[in-house]
Amino acid sequence: MIRTLLYCRRVWLLGLTFVAMIVPLYIQAQNVLVTGTVTSSDNSPLPGVNVLVKGTSTGTVTDAEGKYSLDAPPAGTLVFSFIGMKTLEVNINNQSVVNMTMDADVSQLDEVVVVGYGTQKKSDLTGSVSSVTSKDIKTVPVASLSQALQGRAAGVQVSQTSNAPGGGVSIRIRGGNSIQGGNEPLYVIDGFPVYNENGPTISPNDIESIEILKDASATAIYGSRGANGVVIITTRRGKAGKPSILFESYYGVQEVRKKLDMLNATQLALLVNEGISNANPANPPAFTDEQIAGLGTGTNWQDEIFRSAPVQNYQLTVSGGDDKTQYSISGNIYDQDGIVINSNYKRTAFRVNLDRKVNDRLKLSNSLTISRAVNNSVATDTDGGGSAGVVYAALNFSPTVPVYNADGSYTIDNRIGGIKISNPVALANETTNANTITRMLGNISGEYTLAKGLTFKVLLGANLINNKTNFYQPRTVYAGVGTKGSAYINSSQHTEWLNENTLNYQTTLNERHKLNFLLGYTLQAAHVEEYRASAQNFPNDILEYHNLGTGQQTNTSTSNTYDWGLRSYIGRVNYDMDGKYLVTLTTRIDGSSKFGKGNKNGFFPSGSVAWRIVNESFMSNIRQVSDLKLRASYGLTGNQEIGNYQSIGSMGTQNYNYGNTFTIGYAPNRISNPNLKWETTAQLDIGLDLGLFNDRVIITTDWYYKKTRDLLYSVPLPITTGYSTSLQNIGKVENKGIEFSISTVNVDRALRWTTNFNISANRGKILDLGNVSGDIPAGSASGHLQLANSGILRIGEPIGVFYGLVTDGIFQNQEEINASAQKTAKPGDRRYKDLNPDGAINSADRTILGYVQPDFIFGFTNNFSYKGFDLSIFFMGSQGNSVYNINRYELESLTGVSNQSAATLDRWTPTNPSNEIPRALSTGVPYQVTSRQVEDGSYIRLRNIQLGYTFPTALVERIKLSSAKVYISGQNLLTITNYSGYDPEVSRFGQDNLSQGIDYGSYPTAKMYLVGINIGF
Structure with missing residues (x-):
């Protein structure tokens, strides 16, 4: 019986196998x-x-x-x-x-754009929204999506805060609203809102579209986080159809765009001797004639630290699906070496987006991005020992000194006294400063149709960030000599979660009245833990930061933890009557943990209207006009980016001696302010959208006025209080401006030529500073960088001004000195204007020397295509802004304590009566912010030019491909500017709103040449 059953089982399995093999063949045959x-x-x-x-x-x-x-x-x-x-x-x-x-x-045919918690046809928008497509992004290969926005949208100013690989950017949408709070926009990535000061670490190749929400009508749906604008990022999703495989890659070479002309070794030695002689002819020279004869040109430190550097990018995307399930999966590797030796940035990223239509009522979606970025930024910042970074060192280190000693070791001493800085090559090669960010950002959502036109959506998301910095500075560099090696490790873990619940209802009444209702309740919270450990005085440099316990001096470790939370109620109504009259009403109530008791909740309403004039009957015979819409909006948005627990008092550790024993105790270090509340921005916007000749010409223009009240600022307190400052709501700031953009199809035949141009101007002004009288010194730099604190806050002026003395040439003789306010000067010294005038040059003679914010910014793109060839040429620029070039103070100090600019070859002497460069000195002069260092930062830049060729479909199908394109590209090949530094697009202190537009040993801009290929399977 058992044998029979086993035999039957074998026959059944054989039969089943035969059926499994034959059925597909039968189906295929059919x-x-x-x-x-x-x-x-x-x-x-x-x-x-x-x-x-x-x-x-x-x-x-x-x-x-x-x-x-x-x-x-x-x-x-x-x-x-x-x-x-x-x-x-x-x-x-x-x-x-x-x-x-x-x-x-x-x-x-109407373009669909993503807005807060939904989508709308562009023709139905009542607010101010700019769009950047994936095609726009791909024409300029960049490391981050924030860079991709540069010059693409009116009213959006994108500035590089560092040109180093992986360097940050600063984005200002319609100007800066806050003095001390955050001014960067809110990013919303596939529905997850994040505030990230340098933009999210997501591959630009993964982006399908970017929408920038600018006015209150568009941003009020994000309430307390919308005051600085909102950038909505939508990543690629799968589409029904056969599986598609897309491989995208490019490889390029970067070179420094410009080097500064500096003195060589012989020229510097002569200047040093001249300065000593000017002070006292009896003093012996620093360099003998024999030494000078043997110096030659010496070491060109810029040549030693700059290099040609590769950049490469690889992206593989697989997408497809059927009418029920769609998927898009991608992997990305980006690797960029910097033009300064030992600086680099590497990022790997993985993304998966899934959409599943379970049935006619339920749809499930998933978005997930995992990335890991490693940035070796030793060349871009201070070296941790009080000395400035590699670029600063290369400009100031003496060319009379070789890179290496006779025994092969690095030279340590600058040998001309004065500024104690490290050998630039040693500083770059031997210092480790690696920052690693591992991030997972994702969400899952379910959308259920409750009834016709009524849907309910639930979204759950998480944003997990692990950030770690490893630093080690060995004794082979000057800053590490005294400490015999110093190391530290910083680490932080950021855990953030999000829950959104929205109800959406759409209906049409009497075929004339379209209504859309949105109601929602959201929760978002984060928990952060961070710590720092450091040590110095290591027996050797072998282990670096890997074993802090081997340091004979272990410094006090620090750790911290904090939480924040946000609870929100949202509502929006869109009304459309006959496609002519559009109304949007939005409200959001936010409760934030960051503010004082009784002020945690903020109410942010907005309203907007639009009139689609083109749909009126009287426009039917005006065929040249294909679109005409007038928009107006007004609303309130808020800003909560002030840090955590600022409304309550806090205790800090204090060291003291008790009974001859070193003891750590606690003492108050921050005064409470239970009245602390939101910064609130009210904004009025009036806009016009115009389409001509079947939209071959599209014009959009906006005028706006913003006023921010209850500004958050750390107000100085009397010393008798025991506290130095208190964060308070003290004043008001306004921004007003105009934006204009035009897109044209110039030729639309075998040759297609399109143009996009945008220009915008913003004017900011401080209206009120509360009870503070007079000017407030601005700037937050510390240590040797305090000379960067060059601005002031003054009612009637914008945030971001440079304040100092006005230079008035060079004293040529004693008669000029006697008639001046500088009685102790000597011929050849710099002269300043006595502006008060009181017969003396002092702080009362300072005036505003320049403004950080430009008069206007613009972007200009021309695209051409012809029989598979395409050409894109992209210009951008900024006009009317100033840059504070601190490098000039040291490179034109004429003291010889550091290397000098080649401009000092034209210095004043009795036989060369220069009226621009003073005489050589042997001692320094008191530091002064002057108009000599504040320069015009205007520029026009050829940001990118790209030529591509798409192979014919018939040709690529022969080799089993669906598409193939190759292209060559050049970036930053031409910059027209009068700025004397490396690059006018610079901001040494990142996104600090009080220290913008400052150049001090900043990383130079690179020009890039690359070749790329895109292949579809």
Whole structure:
């Protein structure tokens, strides 16, 4: 019996195997080859149409002639879909040829843009929204999406805070609102809002589109976080059709765009001797004639630290799906070496987006990005020992000193006294300063249709960040000699979660009144832990930071933890009457843990209206006008980026001696302020959208006025209080401006030529500083960088001014000195204007020397395409802003304690009466912020030029590809500017709103040449 059962089992398994093998063959044998041509209503072929066998993942895409072919079951159904056309379904019915004519879908011709918690047709927008597409992003290969926004949208100013690999950017949307709070926009990535000061670490290749929400109508839905604008990022998602594989890559070489002209060894030695002689001719020179004769040109430290550096990017994306499930999966590797030796940035990222239509009512979605970025930034900042970074050292280190001693070791001493800095090559090669950020950002959501037009969506998300910095400075560099090696480790863990619950209802009444209602309740919170450990005086440099316990001096370790939370209620109503009259009402109530008791909740309403004049009957005969819409909005938004626990008093550790024993205790270090509340920005916007000649010309212009009240600022307190400052709401700031953009299709034949141009101007002004009288010194730099604190806060002036003395040439003789306010000067000294005038040069003679914010910014792009070739040329620029070039103070000090600019060759002497460069000195002069260091920072830059070629479809199909493109590109090849430094686009202190536009040993801009390839399978 058992044998019979086993025999029957074997026969059953064999039969099942046979069926499993034969059924697919039978099904395949039953399929038929279906071919056809897809055309538009005017009989023009439509390339790129998706042709899908309904209910399967079998599909294809029409070629350049609109033709397709695929195997399909004779009783199956074909689905034809194409952007801007109505989706069609047709039964095969045993036909081998199925041709299709597709009609335009007017409802899809309007571009759909992403707004807060939903999407809208661009024609239905009542607020001010700018869009940047993936095509725009890809024309300029960049490391971060923030860089991709540069010059692309009116009213959006993007500035590099560091040109180093992985360097940050600063974004100002319609000017800065806050003195001390955050001024960067809120980023929303696939529905997850994050405030990240340097922008999210997401691969630009993963981005489908970027929307910038600018006015209160658009941003009020984000309430307390919308005052600085909102950048909404949508990543690529899968589409129904056969699987698509896209490989994108480029490789490039970077070079320093400009080097500064400096003195060589012989020239510096002569200047040093001249300065000593000017002080006292009897003093012996620092360099003998024999020494000078043997110096030659010496060491060019810029040549020693700058290099040609590679940059490379690789992206692989797999996407596809059927009518129920779509997926998009990608992996990215970005590797950029810096133009300064030993600086580099490497990022790896993985992304997966899934969408699943469970049934007619339920849809599930997932978005997940995991990234890891490693940045070796030793060349970009201070070296941890009080000495400045590599670029600063290269400009100031003496050219009379070689890189290496005779025994092969690095030279340590600058040998001309004065500034104690490290050998630039040693500083770059031997110091470790590596920052590693590992991040996981993702969410899952479910959307359920409760009834016709009524949907309920739940989103759960997480943002996990691990940030670690490893630092070690050995004794082979000057700053590490005294400490015999110093090391520290910083680490932080950021855990953030989000829950959003939204109810959306759409309905149409009497075919005239379209209504859309949005209600929502959201929760977001974060927990952060961080610590720092450091040590110095190591027995050797072998272990670096890997074992802090080997340091004979272990410094006091620090740690911290904090939490913050945000609870919000949101609501929005969109009303559309006959496609002519549009109204949007938005409200949000935020409760934040960051503010004082009784002030935690903020109410942020907004309203906007639009009149689509083009749809009025009196416009029907004006065929030249294809779109005309007038918009107006007003609303309130807030700013909560002030740090945590600022409204309550705190205790800090204090060291003291008790009974001859070193003891650590606690003492108050911050005064409480339970009245601390939101900064609130009210904004009025009036805009006009105009389309001409079937939208071959599209013009958008906006005028806005913003006023921010209850400014958050740390006000100085009397010393008798026991505290130095108190964070308070003290004043008001306004920003007003105008934006203009135009897009044109200049030629639309075999040759296609399009142009995009945008320009914007913003004027900011401080209206009130509370009870503070007079000017407030501005700037937060410390240590040897305090000379960067060059600004003031003054009512009636914008945030970001440079304040100092006005230079008035060079004293040529004693008579000029006697008639001046500088009685102790000597011929050859710099002269200053006595502005008060009181017969003396002092702080009362200071005046505003320049402004950080430009008069206007612009971007200008021309795109050409012809028979597979495409050319993109992108210019951008800034006009009217100033840069505070602190380098000039030291490079033109004429003291010889550091290397000098080549401009000092034209210094004043009795035989060379220069009126620009003073005489050589042997001792320093008191530091003064003067108009000599505040320069015009205006520039026009050829940001990118790219030439590409897309291979014909027929050719690539022969080698089993779906698409192939190659291109060459150049970045920063031309910059027109009068600025004397490396680059006018500079901000040494990052996003600090009180220390913008300062150049001090900053990392230079690189020009880049690259070649790229995109291949589709």
